Amino acid sequence: xxxxxxxxxxxxxxxxxxxCGSGGGDKKEKVVYxxxxxxxxxxxxxxxxxxxxxIHVILDEYDTNESMYPRVAEGAVHxxxxxxxxxxxxxxxxxxxxxxxxxxxxxxxxxxxxxxxFKQAESFxxxxxxxxxxxxxxxxxxxxxxxxxxxxxxxxxxWNEKYAGQILMQDSARDALMIxxxxxxxxxxxxxxxxxxxAKAMLVKQKPLVQAYVVDEVKDKLINSEAAMGVVFSGEALxxxxxxxxxxxxxxxxxxxxxxxxxxxxKDAQNVDNAHKFIDFMCRPDIAVMNFDYLGYxxxxxxxxxxxxNETYKNSPIAxxxxxxxxxxxxxxxxxxxxxxxxxKLWMEVxxxx
Amino acid sequence: xxxxxxRNILLTPFLIWAGLFIFIPLIFIVWYGVTDxxxxxxxxxxxxxxxxxxxxxxxxxxxxxxxxxxxxxxxAYPLCLILTERQRDNTTIISLLFILPLWMNSLLSxxxxxxxxxxxxxxxxxxxxxxMPALQxxxxxxxxxxxxxxxxxxxMVLPLYIALTKIDRxxxxxxxxxxxxxxxxxxxxxxxLSIPGAISGITMVFIPAxxxxxISALLGGGKLLLIGNIIEQEFTFQYDWHVGCALSxxxxxxxxxxxxxxxxxxxxxxxxxxx
Numbered sequence: 001x002x003x004x005x006x007x008x009x010x011x012x013x014x015x016x017x018x019x020c021g022s023g024g025g026d027k028k029e030k031v032v033y034x035x036x037x038x039x040x041x042x043x044x045x046x047x048x049x050x051x052x053x054x055i056h057v058i059l060d061e062y063d064t065n066e067s068m069y070p071r072v073a074e075g076a077v078h079x080x081x082x083x084x085x086x087x088x089x090x091x092x093x094x095x096x097x098x099x100x101x102x103x104x105x106x107x108x109x110x111x112x113x114x115x116x117x118f119k120q121a122e123s124f125x126x127x128x129x130x131x132x133x134x135x136x137x138x139x140x141x142x143x144x145x146x147x148x149x150x151x152x153x154x155x156x157x158x159w160n161e162k163y164a165g166q167i168l169m170q171d172s173a174r175d176a177l178m179i180x181x182x183x184x185x186x187x188x189x190x191x192x193x194x195x196x197x198x199a200k201a202m203l204v205k206q207k208p209l210v211q212a213y214v215v216d217e218v219k220d221k222l223i224n225s226e227a228a229m230g231v232v233f234s235g236e237a238l239x240x241x242x243x244x245x246x247x248x249x250x251x252x253x254x255x256x257x258x259x260x261x262x263x264x265x266x267k268d269a270q271n272v273d274n275a276h277k278f279i280d281f282m283c284r285p286d287i288a289v290m291n292f293d294y295l296g297y298x299x300x301x302x303x304x305x306x307x308x309x310n311e312t313y314k315n316s317p318i319a320x321x322x323x324x325x326x327x328x329x330x331x332x333x334x335x336x337x338x339x340x341x342x343x344x345k346l347w348m349e350v351x352x353x354x
Numbered sequence: 355x356x357x358x359x360x361r362n363i364l365l366t367p368f369l370i371w372a373g374l375f376i377f378i379p380l381i382f383i384v385w386y387g388v389t390d391x392x393x394x395x396x397x398x399x400x401x402x403x404x405x406x407x408x409x410x411x412x413x414x415x416x417x418x419x420x421x422x423x424x425x426x427x428x429x430a431y432p433l434c435l436i437l438t439e440r441q442r443d444n445t446t447i448i449s450l451l452f453i454l455p456l457w458m459n460s461l462l463s464x465x466x467x468x469x470x471x472x473x474x475x476x477x478x479x480x481x482x483x484x485x486m487p488a489l490q491x492x493x494x495x496x497x498x499x500x501x502x503x504x505x506x507x508x509x510m511v512l513p514l515y516i517a518l519t520k521i522d523r524x525x526x527x528x529x530x531x532x533x534x535x536x537x538x539x540x541x542x543x544x545x546x547l548s549i550p551g552a553i554s555g556i557t558m559v560f561i562p563a564x565x566x567x568x569i570s571a572l573l574g575g576g577k578l579l580l581i582g583n584i585i586e587q588e589f590t591f592q593y594d595w596h597v598g599c600a601l602s603x604x605x606x607x608x609x610x611x612x613x614x615x616x617x618x619x620x621x622x623x624x625x626x627x628x629x
Contacts, residue, residue, distance in 0.1 A: 119552055165473075165490060170578045173591075211473075212493050212575025226473050244419050344592050352407035352579050354414075 032274040034059045035068065035079040037261070042294035043285050053281075055274045058069065063216075064172075065102035072097055072266060080269040082280055086260050087174070087317035089131050090124040090334035098264045100129040105276040108283040116323070119261055119316035123331045132279055135235070135297040138174065138258055138326060140251040142237045143223060143229035144244075146148045154252045155183050157229070159202075163208045168221060168230030173347035174332055175257070176203060181253040189333045193342070204353050213351065222247065224232035231330075233259075238318050249318055251325060260300070292319075324354035383606075386599035399600035408584055408601070415580040416608075418495060419563035420500035426510040426559045428551065429503070434511060435544070438518040452511045460505050467504065471497055471573070478604045494577030499611045501569040506562055510555040517551020518544070561609055581605060 016347065038061040046057045060079070062068040065088040071077060073095065084092060103110060109132045117133040125131045134263045145150050150157060158167055158179065159176060170176055180199035187269040211227050218230050223243045232240065237249040263279045265272060281287060285303025292299045293310065298319055308314040317325075335343070390396035394435035403409055433452070455463060470476045471492040478488040491497055521544060529539045567582030574580075581601065 040471075064591070066593065070593055105567065207577065210577065213577060214575070241404055318355075344587075348579075348584065348587065349406050351576060352411050352584070354410060 008092050023112075024060060029177050030054055030274075031056050031058060032081060032278050033077075033079045034081045035072070035082040036061060036081075037318060039062050040083060040295065042290045043288050048287070049278065049281050053277055055162050055277060057278065060207050072338045075268060078152075078268060078270055079266055080271045080275040081263055081265055083261055085132055085332070086121070086124045086336045087332040089262055089264055091307050092264065093125065093130055094334060099129055099267050099269070099272075101132065101265060101279070106132065106280045106283070107272070108280045112283050112285055112288070112301050112303045114300050114302045116327070117260065120258060120331055121262065124333055125262070126324055131264045131284065133260050134282065135295065135302040136258070136260045136300055137234035138251055138321075139170075139178070139231060139233055139327065140237065140249055141229055142232045142240055142247050142249045144222075144225060144227075144246050144249050147228040152229070152248070152254050155179050155252045155254055158231070159206055159209070161209060163228050165211050166228035167206075167210050168218055168227045169206075169210050170218075170231050171215050173343040175231070176213070176350070177343060177346055178257055182252070182256065185254070188257055188330050189335060191335055191339055196342065196346060200304065200350055203350045207350065207353060221250045233297075234318050234321075235295065237297040237312075242312070242317070256329055258326050258331050260331060358598075376547075383602055385466045386595050387603040388600070391596060399596045402597055403601060403604055411579045411584055412581045414495070414578065415564055415582065417554045417581070418499055418502065419560050422499045422506065422563050423556055424561045425453065425499065425503050426507050427556065430507060430510040430514050430555065431552070434514040434518050437515060440539060446572070453508050456505065456508050461568060463504065464501050464569055467497070467501055468492065468572055492573060495578060497573040498533055498570050498578060498580075499575045502563045502566065505569065506559040509558040514548065514552040515551075517548045517588065547609075550620060553620050557613060557616055560612060564609065565605060568602050
C-alpha cells in the first residue's frame, strides 16, 4: 500500500528521469543516476566527467538524510550513487539497501582519501566496504566578537542568560541533543533514556534564551548579525567568516560531532560500473579542489591542499584543521529505528514546549 | 437546463477528478490514521494527540486561528461596508488593492515579513533611528497572527464584499423612508443580510489558518509549533505516516465540526428572518 502511494507521489520525478535517460541515446552504458545533497557538487565537474567518459550524469538532490531515505528504500526511482551522512550510511547498510564497493575500480579513492578518514568511517562502515568519504566537518559555535565578551570554549555559553534571544540552535534532533549530552560528558550516540531525558530537560530550560531553531537560514542570520552566536557546521562557518569579519568560530572543549558524508552505491543500481567511475572521478584531486572551492566544506582528499589557490581557504584552520581538532571526536551512529523515533519525539517535545 | 444524459457526461470529468484526487487520498488518510504498523485496526495513533505536548500545539493553532479570523473580520467588515456605499467605478481599484497580495507568492510575502520583523529588520532600524528601543517581534505568536492576517485577509474581503453588494438598495431606501436611522438600518438590515458572506469568509480564513505550517515555520523561528508543523514533521522527518494521518484526521474532525457549527448558525439565522 505504502509502495503504491510512494509510486504515485514520486511518479512525476521518475517520469522526468526516464525521459532524460532515453534522450541520451544508447543509455545502457552511458548513464549514471546520482542522488546528492542540494548544491553539493560544482556543476562544472559534471561537465568534465561527461566529456571525459561520455557517461551522462543525471543528478537529483535532497535536503535532509531523512527525506532521501524513503525514496531509496521504496525503490520508486533507481539511483546508482548517493551521498548520505555517516549514521544514514549505517542505516542503509543495516537495511541492505547499498552494496559493497569494488575498490579495484577506485584507484584514486585509495590513493587520495586520507587514511584517518577511512579510519573514522569505520564507526559506521566497520570494514570500509560500502563508502568513500566525500566531505567532512565538525559542529561548533560561531559568535560575534563584538557582542560576546565571555570566552567561548564550552557549550555552556549557550545557557548563559546574558545572551537571551541572541542564540541560534540547529533544528534537528541529533544535532540539538548532541550538545547537552556532550555537556554531561556522555556519548553523542547515547541510548540510555535517563540521560536522554536529562538532555531534553536541559534543552527545555534553554528554550527561552533561544532566538530560533534554524537549518540553512543560520548563514543569512549570522551574516546579517541577527544573533550573537549560533551552532553551525564548520563548512557554514567558513562561509559566514568570509562575509562577516566580526565573527569567530570555536569548537567546545567537551567535544563535538565529527561528521562524514560519503559516496555509496545502491543495492539495485543499474549502472554499477559507471557508478564506480563517477565515485573515483570525484576523488581526483583536480576535481576535489573544484568541489572544495565551490562548497567550503572540508575535504578528506589529501591532494587538495597543494592544488588550492585561494590563500584564505588554504590557510584556514577551519577548512584544514590540525588533527588534534578532530581526533578522538565521535561520529553519529545509526541507533536503530526505535531510538531514532525516541530522539525525534524528545526533540518534538522540546519544540512544542511553551 | 440539460437533459440527464448530457448532464452526466458533463459531470464525468469532475467526478473522475474528485474520485482520484479527493476521495481516494481521503480514504488513504483515514485508513492510515486508524491502523497500526501491521495494518490492524488501532486508535493508538489518534490517542497520541494527548502526548508529547501535541495538545498544546493544537490549542495554540486553534487560538491563533480564532484570533486571526476575528482580526480579519473586524478589518474587512468596515472596509466592505465603505466600498459598497461608494460609487461603483472607484471601488474596483480599491478592492483590487486588497486582492493584490493574492497575486504574489505567499511564501515570498511571508519571507518579506521575516526581514521586516527581524531584530535588525526594517522596523527595528527605524526604531533605532528614532532613538527608541528595539522590539522583539519575530518568533512570537503575534508575528504568526500577523502573517495569517496578511495572507488570508483577501479571503474574508471577497465573500463579504459580494454579500454586501447583493443587498438591494431599495430595501435600504425603504428603511430610511420609514424613518430608520443609520444604526437601525445597519443592525436590522445590513448586518443580518451580510451574515452568509461573513460565515463563508470566516470558514475560508479559519481553515487555512488552522492548518498552516509555512507561516508558523517562517515567522515562529521553529520555537512555536502549530499542529500543521507537527503533521509535516511526522511525514517528512519521522516518516511515520500513521501518526501523521491520525493527526490529520483529528484536524479534519475539527474542521467539519466548525463547518457544521457555522451552517447551523446560518440556518437558525435564516429561520429567524422568516418569522
